[in-house]
Amino acid sequence: MPPHQSRRTMIADLKGRGPKSAVLCGYIRRIRQTKSTTFVVLHDRSGTIQVVADPALIKGAGLRAESALEVEGLAREDPRAPGGIEFDAAEIRVLNQAADDLPFNSVSRLDDLSPELVINYRPLAMRTERGGAIFQIEAALAQGFRAALIKRGFTEIFSSKIVANATEGGTNLFPIRYFDRAAYLAQSPQLYKEYGVAAFERVFETAHVYRAEPHASSRHLCEYYSLDLEMGFIEGVRDLIELEREILSEIFAEIRARFDKALALFDAYLPELDGAPTWTFDDCLARLRAAHGRDDLTDDLDPAAERQLCAIAEKECGVAAVFVTAFPLASRPFYTHPAADGAHAEGFDLLLRGVEVTTGGKRLHRRADLDAALQSRGINRSGFENHLRMFDFGMPPHGGLAIGLERLTCQVLGLKNIREATAYPRDLNRLQP
Amino acid sequence: MPPHQSRRTMIADLKGRGPKSAVLCGYIRRIRQTKSTTFVVLHDRSGTIQVVADPALIKGAGLRAESALEVEGLAREDPRAPGGIEFDAAEIRVLNQAADDLPFNSVSRLDDLSPELVINYRPLAMRTERGGAIFQIEAALAQGFRAALIKRGFTEIFSSKIVANATEGGTNLFPIRYFDRAAYLAQSPQLYKEYGVAAFERVFETAHVYRAEPHASSRHLCEYYSLDLEMGFIEGVRDLIELEREILSEIFAEIRARFDKALALFDAYLPELDGAPTWTFDDCLARLRAAHGRDDLTDDLDPAAERQLCAIAEKECGVAAVFVTAFPLASRPFYTHPAADGAHAEGFDLLLRGVEVTTGGKRLHRRADLDAALQSRGINRSGFENHLRMFDFGMPPHGGLAIGLERLTCQVLGLKNIREATAYPRDLNRLQP
Numbered sequence: 126m127p128p129h130q131s132r133r134t135m136i137a138d139l140k141g142r143g144p145k146s147a148v149l150c151g152y153i154r155r156i157r158q159t160k161s162t163t164f165v166v167l168h169d170r171s172g173t174i175q176v177v178a179d180p181a182l183i184k185g186a187g188l189r190a191e192s193a194l195e196v197e198g199l200a201r202e203d204p205r206a207p208g209g210i211e212f213d214a215a216e217i218r219v220l221n222q223a224a225d226d227l228p229f230n231s232v233s234r235l236d237d238l239s240p241e242l243v244i245n246y247r248p249l250a251m252r253t254e255r256g257g258a259i260f261q262i263e264a265a266l267a268q269g270f271r272a273a274l275i276k277r278g279f280t281e282i283f284s285s286k287i288v289a290n291a292t293e294g295g296t297n298l299f300p301i302r303y304f305d306r307a308a309y310l311a312q313s314p315q316l317y318k319e320y321g322v323a324a325f326e327r328v329f330e331t332a333h334v335y336r337a338e339p340h341a342s343s344r345h346l347c348e349y350y351s352l353d354l355e356m357g358f359i360e361g362v363r364d365l366i367e368l369e370r371e372i373l374s375e376i377f378a379e380i381r382a383r384f385d386k387a388l389a390l391f392d393a394y395l396p397e398l399d400g401a402p403t404w405t406f407d408d409c410l411a412r413l414r415a416a417h418g419r420d421d422l423t424d425d426l427d428p429a430a431e432r433q434l435c436a437i438a439e440k441e442c443g444v445a446a447v448f449v450t451a452f453p454l455a456s457r458p459f460y461t462h463p464a465a466d467g468a469h470a471e472g473f474d475l476l477l478r479g480v481e482v483t484t485g486g487k488r489l490h491r492r493a494d495l496d497a498a499l500q501s502r503g504i505n506r507s508g509f510e511n512h513l514r515m516f517d518f519g520m521p522p523h524g525g526l527a528i529g530l531e532r533l534t535c536q537v538l539g540l541k542n543i544r545e546a547t548a549y550p551r552d553l554n555r556l557q558p
Numbered sequence: 559m560p561p562h563q564s565r566r567t568m569i570a571d572l573k574g575r576g577p578k579s580a581v582l583c584g585y586i587r588r589i590r591q592t593k594s595t596t597f598v599v600l601h602d603r604s605g606t607i608q609v610v611a612d613p614a615l616i617k618g619a620g621l622r623a624e625s626a627l628e629v630e631g632l633a634r635e636d637p638r639a640p641g642g643i644e645f646d647a648a649e650i651r652v653l654n655q656a657a658d659d660l661p662f663n664s665v666s667r668l669d670d671l672s673p674e675l676v677i678n679y680r681p682l683a684m685r686t687e688r689g690g691a692i693f694q695i696e697a698a699l700a701q702g703f704r705a706a707l708i709k710r711g712f713t714e715i716f717s718s719k720i721v722a723n724a725t726e727g728g729t730n731l732f733p734i735r736y737f738d739r740a741a742y743l744a745q746s747p748q749l750y751k752e753y754g755v756a757a758f759e760r761v762f763e764t765a766h767v768y769r770a771e772p773h774a775s776s777r778h779l780c781e782y783y784s785l786d787l788e789m790g791f792i793e794g795v796r797d798l799i800e801l802e803r804e805i806l807s808e809i810f811a812e813i814r815a816r817f818d819k820a821l822a823l824f825d826a827y828l829p830e831l832d833g834a835p836t837w838t839f840d841d842c843l844a845r846l847r848a849a850h851g852r853d854d855l856t857d858d859l860d861p862a863a864e865r866q867l868c869a870i871a872e873k874e875c876g877v878a879a880v881f882v883t884a885f886p887l888a889s890r891p892f893y894t895h896p897a898a899d900g901a902h903a904e905g906f907d908l909l910l911r912g913v914e915v916t917t918g919g920k921r922l923h924r925r926a927d928l929d930a931a932l933q934s935r936g937i938n939r940s941g942f943e944n945h946l947r948m949f950d951f952g953m954p955p956h957g958g959l960a961i962g963l964e965r966l967t968c969q970v971l972g973l974k975n976i977r978e979a980t981a982y983p984r985d986l987n988r989l990q991p
Contacts, residue, residue, distance in 0.1 A: 133791060150791040152952045169791075170711055170759040193791075193952040220791075221923055224950040245944070249951045251757030260757075264714035271701070278603055281697035283783045283963070285982045286719070286766055287732075287743075289989040299720075300735045301743070304772070308989055310720075310734070317982065320991070324684030324693075326603040332765065333719055339737070350716045358566060358583040358626075358653075490654055511678070511991040517657035518682045519585045519626040530716070549718045549750065556722040556741055558753070558944040 137171035139200040139210055149174070149196045149212065150220070152252070154231050156188055163188075167196060167212070168231070168252075175206055178214035190230050191223035191249070240544060245558065247548050258387035259546055262380060263534040267331055269376035270352045270528070277368075279354060280325040284317030286310060286333070290508045297337045299347075310335035313527065315460065318355035319488060320515050322523045326357040331530075341553050343542040344428070344480060344532060348551040352533075355525030362471050363403075365485050365524050366448050369475060370398045380537070392539030394445065394478055401446040402438055406469070409449055412437055424456040432479035447476045459498045462487035462524070471524075478536045485526025492516035570604035572633040572643055582607070582629045582645065583653070585685070587664050589621055596621075600629060600645070601664070601685075608639055611647040623663050624656035624682070673977060678991065680981050691820035692979055695813060696967040700764055702809035703785045703961070710801075712787060713758040717750030719743060719766065723941045730770045732780075743768035746960065748893065751788035752921060753948050755956045759790040764963075774986050776975045777861070777913060777965060781984040785966075788958030795904050796836075798918045798957050799881050802908060803831045813970070825972030827878065827911055834879040835871055839902070842882055845870055857889040865912035880909045892931045895920035895957070904957075911969045918959025925949035 134147035151169035158164075163183060165176040176196055188194075197216040202209060228242055229235075231252035235243055243250045250256040271281070287301060288311045299310040314330045321328030334351045359365065377395035381388065388395075404412070409426065413419040417433055426434070426449070439445040451469040454461060462471040472486025489495045492513050499506045506513075534546040544550045549558055567580035584602035591597075596616060598609040609629055621627075630649040635642060661675055662668075664685035668676055676683045683689040704714070720734060721744045732743040747763045754761030767784045792798065810828035814821065821828075837845070842859065846852040850866055859867070859882070872878040884902040887894060895904040905919025922928045925946050932939045939946075967979040977983045982991055 132793070150954065152954070191951040193954040195791075220954055221949075221952050223952040227951055230951075245947070246951075248753040248756035248948055252951075257757065260715070261713060263716075267716075268704070268708065268714065271704075275701065280694060281701065282693070282981065283696075283700075283766070285781055285984055287768075287781055287984050287989065302733045303989060304770070304986060306989065320681040320981075323681035324690065333716070335720075337737070348718055348720055358628075360565070514678070515681055515991070516654075518624040518660055518663075518679075518685075519654050519656040521583065521585070521626040521653055548715065548753075551718055551720050553737060556720065556736060556739060558948070 135171040136167070136169050136174045139174065139212070140208065142200070143202065145200045146198070147200060147212075149176075149198075150194070152193050152231070153188065153190050153223075156190060165194070165196075165214075165217075167194065172208070174200075174208065174210060174212050176212045176214050176217075178217060182214060183217050186217070186219050187222070188217075188219070189223045189225055190232075191227060191252070193220040194218065195220055240542065244544065244550065244555070247558070251548075254387070255390045258384065258390060259534065259538060259540070260548060262384055262387065262538065263530060263546055265380055265383060266376060266533055266537070267350065267352060267530055269379050270372065271329065271331060273372040273375050274327075274329045274354055277327070277372075279327040279329045279356070280321065282314075282317065282321045282325075282328045282330050283332070284311070284314045284321075284330060286335070290512075297339075299335050299337050312336055313351065314353050315458075315525075315527075316512055316515075318353055318525055319460075319520070319523065322355050322357040322525075323515060323518060323520050326521070327355070329354040339553060343544075344535075346531065346543055346547055346550055346552060349532075349543075349547070350530040352528040352530055353525065354527075355523060357521035357523040359487060359522060359524050362450055362473050362485070362487055362524065365487075365526055366403060366450075366473055369448075369483060369485070369526060370401065374398050377537070388538075393537060394539060395537055396444050396446065398444065398446060400442050400444045401448060401475075402442050402444075403448040403450060403473075404434075405451040406449055406453065407451065409434055409447075424453045426474075426476075426481075428480075431476045431481055435476050435479045438476075445478045449474045449476060457486065459502050459504060460488045460495065461498075462489050473526075475528075477533070478539075480532060480536055482532045482536055483526050483528045485524065487522070487524035490516065490520045490522050568604040569600070569602050569607045572607065572645070573641065575633070576635065578633045579631070580633055580645075582609075582631075583627070585626050585664070586621065586623050586656075589623060598627070598629075598647075598650075600627065605641070607633075607641065607643060607645050609645045609647050609650075611650060615647055616650050619650070619652050620655070621650075621652070622656045622658060623665075624660060624685070626653040627651065628653055673975065677977065677983065677988070680991070684981075687820070688823045691817065691823060692967065692971060692973070693981060695817055695820065695971065696963060696979055698813055698816060699809060699966055699970070700783065700785060700963055702812050703805065704762065704764060706805040706808050707760075707762045707787055710760070710805075712760040712762045712789070713754065715747075715750065715754045715758075715761045715763050716765070717744070717747045717754075717763060719768070723945075730772075732768050732770050745769055746784065747786050748891075748960075749945055749948075751786055751958055752893070752953070752956065755788050755790040755958075756948060756951060756953050759954070760788070762787040772986060776977075777968075779964065779976055779980055779983055779985060782965075782976075782980070783963040785961040785963055786958065787960075788956060790954035790956040792920060792955060792957050795883055795906050795918070795920055795957065798920075798959055799836060799883075799906055802881075802916060802918070802959060803834070807831050810970070821971075826970060827972060828970055829877050829879065831877065831879060833875050833877045834881060834908075835875050835877075836881040836883060836906075837867075838884040839882060839886065840884065842867055842880070857886045859907075859909075859914075861913075864909045864914055868909050868912045871909075878911045882907045882909060890919065892935050892937060893921045893928065894931075895922050906959075908961075910966070911972075913965060913969055915965045915969055916959050916961045918957065920955070920957035923949065923953045923955050 154166040195218040198214040457470040475483035587599040628651040631647040890903040908916035964979040
């Protein structure tokens with residue numbers, strides 16, 4: 126046993142070892158008192174066990190749920206106990222007593238509480254089985270993304286989040302006072318990913334990005350975690366769609382295997398994406414017209430359309446997911462590569478279970494084309510000299526995509542509000558905790 | 559072969575396959591022209607190969623180093639060629655021509671160039687063998703940190719970088735205009751890591767942090783990547799030191815194995831840390847007095863002392879690394895747990911090869927103690943109500959550490975300036991690229 130864990134035994138390690146004296150550490154999930162015995166359900170990160178104690182042992186300690194304890198005693202097999210094991214306490218030390226006026230505890234149902242309260246007490250909410258699983262699964266999604274890309278020869282990059290220029294246009298920026306200069310929080314690592322392609326062909330980054338969304342919606346945050354990749358020498362958008370199909374199917378399979386039990390707490394959906402159709406934007410409009418009589422969309426989809434299209438895909442193809450390609454070029458950013466017709470974008474969105482979770486596409490790779498795109502969109506090119514220079518040394522044809530981690534978590538777990546998958550959300554109203 | 563790479567063969571996959579027709583993609587490292595033959599050294603992310611072409615094939619194309627190419631042809635074994643294989647081109651397509659006035663190229667020696675030029679052309683600098691290896695190894699260090707902690711039951715967290723309060727005191731903050739409010743860029747995920755401990759016992763985060771350092775030094779950046787961990791139920795600082803010893807030794811072993819060849823390009827140092835001594839701050843002062851007659855240090859070490867102590871450790875213990883414990887309490891942040899004497903901190907720094915790469919320690923875990931610490935340091939407690947609340951539900955005794963990724967990379971590879979290990983540095987003078 127390594128020296129930094131010398132005294133403590135994890136609860137999960139007691140199992141199948143027969144009677145064993147040990148020191149356990151954890152917090153109290155429940156306490157039940159009878160005249161002759163105190164029962165404490167103790168929880169650590171490995172599991173839960175019932176501790177049986179003589180009330181005299183904790184006399185005057187005023188034990189309360191959520192308090193942190195160290196318990197010395199003897200593990201004893203008991204077929205009646207959950208997990209087949211109980212723990213007889215010989216000594217109980219209170220490491221930190223919980224307050225006696227907590228608004229909820231680790232066995233509460235979060236759905237019965239106000240969302241604001243849950244955020245204000247997030248770590249306590251994370252102690253509930255369901256509240257903790259959300260963030261464990263979210264972390265596993267991010268880790269799965271990295272692992273899938275490392276396996277495929279992608280290099281991880283760490284790009285600056287303090288930028289002198291707007292990446293995606295000039296709106297929704299958070300200004301920073303950078304010594305005596307103006308700067309902004311990065312809306313995307315897009316330009317840095319492209320530089321990464323010039324260096325390493327295939328790069329990814331997992332990091333926060335920032336959008337000053339002046340409205341509060343159930344699917345927008347001012348700060349969200351973006352799973353970004355970019356790859357060189359692609360032929361077209363199909364290469365990106367096939368890659369995303371592969372990696373998401375791989376990540377979902379891993380989550381299904383690892384979180385088998387926790388997923389049962391959710392209305393979870395982690396489909397194989399092989400069967401998800403690829404429809405052009407015009408195909409989508411035709412389907413929306415046919416199925417819902419909609420005639421109101423011209424240059425982009427709206428949330429209702431995203432839901433409707435996923436429902437149609439589920440009916441037609443058995444998967445509630447659609448790769449939508451060929452959006453009108455004008456609605457995509459300046460660096461977008463046009464499709465062969467010049468009017469549509471060589472890009473795509475992935476709609477999953479009714480919400481856009483990915484935007485991706487092929488990018489312009491020639492300096493002259495980028496320069497012309499900036500000019501035709503009326504963007505001041507003087508701020509882009511540093512950027513254009515990066516296209517001077519043989520930038521290959523390339524493209525990439527970005528997945529919003531919180532949105533992906535919501536869609537996979539069937540959560541209704543993105544704040545359920547964001548430990549400490551930042552929006553128009555929230556800066557704390 | 560997956561559909562998103564249908565035409566292309568990677569250079570490394572040609573080896574040992576005998577004659578094979580293929581399409582290669584990559585950029586030109588060198589071109590050599592004889593009357594009858596053009597030799598192109600083509601590089602992709604998997605390797606390098608010499609392409610042999612009839613000059614007629616590329617007539618008028620004006621091939622230049624760094625240009626991106628697609629080459630169709632036949633791989634042919636040739637014992638004289640490096641790697642034992644050459645490629646006879648049947649067709650060469652220029653995917654993107656490089657400029658003819660690049661200040662250096664992928665076979666240049668970066669040491670001969672100005673550091674400013676290297677940063678302005680970073681992706682091109684990353685194409686050099688040494689310039690690319692720095693960032694590949696840096697990524698592997700971060701990935702090794704995550705892997706070592708996931709294996710040990712740590713949960714990854716993603717905490718907000720936009721904060722309403724200063725974490726580490728009130729200085730060196732970058733202000734943000736957050737809609738109509740004031741906010742700051744986070745100097746550390748410290749407080750959020752502690753909340754994570756309340757939820758999951760063991761957490762880590764890998765992300766940028768921000769310090770408005772108004773001076774430019776070879777070891778400071780305004781934005782750096784912090785490898786952060788925090789763990790509950792520790793007994794003292796020794797648990798943290800032993801954990802760091804273990805994980806760094808593990809990460810270093812992995813880097814030595816994976817980057818065997820690349821490490822030869824550097825003055826690399828990836829020691830086993832088993833033998834690194836643990837000296838108290840007072841021990842260190844005594845050693846500095848004895849060895850260098852120094853009497854000028856009182857509450858902290860300075861860069862010279864860090865170098866001197868590592869040199870002493872190397873001589874005494876065979877490892878140029880020291881864990882320094884028991885700094886004066888007043889020089890550490892408000893959340894620091896005091897040592898038994900009340901005057902020193904239950905914390906540590908790791909000095910590696912002459913530079914501090916880690917700061918860590920045990921933290922206060924009781925609300926009343928934190929409240930008293932804020933008060934005694936004259937910090938306005940009104941901004942900390944949200945923070946103190948997190949100590950109401952049985953926060954266990956805990957501590958953690960933070961490693962600066964760019965500093966670690968520098969020390970491991972023997973780099974002189976932190977900007978060599980930062981793709982796009984942010985400092986007093988730099989906001990671009």
